[in-house]
Amino acid sequence: MATRVRRQPDDAKRLILEAASKLLAAGGPAAVQVRAVAAEVGVSDAAVNHHFGTRERLLESLLRFGGAKLKAELHTVLGAWADGPIDPAELVRTLSALYAGGYAELALALHRSGWRDTGSGMLDEVVDRLHAQARQHCAATGRTPPSREAIQLTVCALHQAVATEPLFGDEFRRSVGLDDTARAPLLDWWIETLRATVAGQG
CATH class of the missing domain: 1.10.357 (Tetracycline Repressor; domain 2)
Structure with a gap:
């Protein structure tokens, strides 16, 4: 079983936003889906939602x-x-x-x-x-x-x-x-x- 890496909230948010930015550059806003971002970072969808609440708030934070x-x-x-x-x-x-x-x-x-x-x-x-x-x-x-x-x-x-x-x-x-x-x-x-x-x- 893989060991879960615990990150500080600010570090986790930064990693998520960096991943979202990478997806944005590759495929535009439509590519920035919670599941895709989570997969890019190596966390669950719930972890992304925990930090940003909704996809809309994730996009606002990304901007x-x-x-x-x-x-x-x-x-x-x-x-x-x-x-x-x-x-x-x-x-x-x-x-x-x-x-x-x-x-x-x-x-x-x-x-x-x-x-x-x-x-x-x-x-x-x-x-x-x-x-x-x-x-x-x-x-x-x-x-x-x-x-x-x-x-x-x-x-x-x-x-x-x-x-x-x-x-x-x-x-x-x-x-x-x-x-x-x-x-x-x-x-x-x-x-x-x-x-x-x-x-x-x-």
């Missing part, structure tokens, strides 16, 4: 888990910015990678079911760092720095674009005669747009 993971990755990006000039390329790619991993579909599914995220300010620190960099750069080059609101609007539009890319990207590209090969250039365009905003006006 928050994705948000926490994104925040941690953004802190890594911000830490890299401390060593030199800010380049928004890694920021854009970090945001894009999260939503490409199934979190766009999960957010839409939860939204359709009536769930609403009341959190705010996830990218505030990013905006502040970009604004500070813009002011510093423009002071040294004699350019007019962008307002904080201009950076907020650019980051907001970028965030919206990469979040909806896995859901509607193909349709939007086809609407202007582009195909799948334009996906990477479109991401590069967002990087250049953010760089241009931070660079200010001559």
Whole structure:
């Protein structure tokens, strides 16, 4: 008989959410079933339900888990910015990678079911760092720095674009005669747009 491993509740929840995240990336929200998650972790269905109550609560927790993971990755990006000039390329790619991993579909599914995220300010620190960099750069080059609101609007539009890319990207590209090969250039365009905003006006 196999020995049951007893884990602390927080450790058990983390393992369950990591397994659910893996299933989400592979098959979207429909793949995140209690039985599948339990099998991935090596526990019973009851163990998953014990920590999350229902599948709906598991999915809500999974979306928050994705948000926490994104925040941690953004802190890594911000830490890299401390060593030199800010380049928004890694920021854009970090945001894009999260939503490409199934979190766009999960957010839409939860939204359709009536769930609403009341959190705010996830990218505030990013905006502040970009604004500070813009002011510093423009002071040294004699350019007019962008307002904080201009950076907020650019980051907001970028965030919206990469979040909806896995859901509607193909349709939007086809609407202007582009195909799948334009996906990477479109991401590069967002990087250049953010760089241009931070660079200010001559």
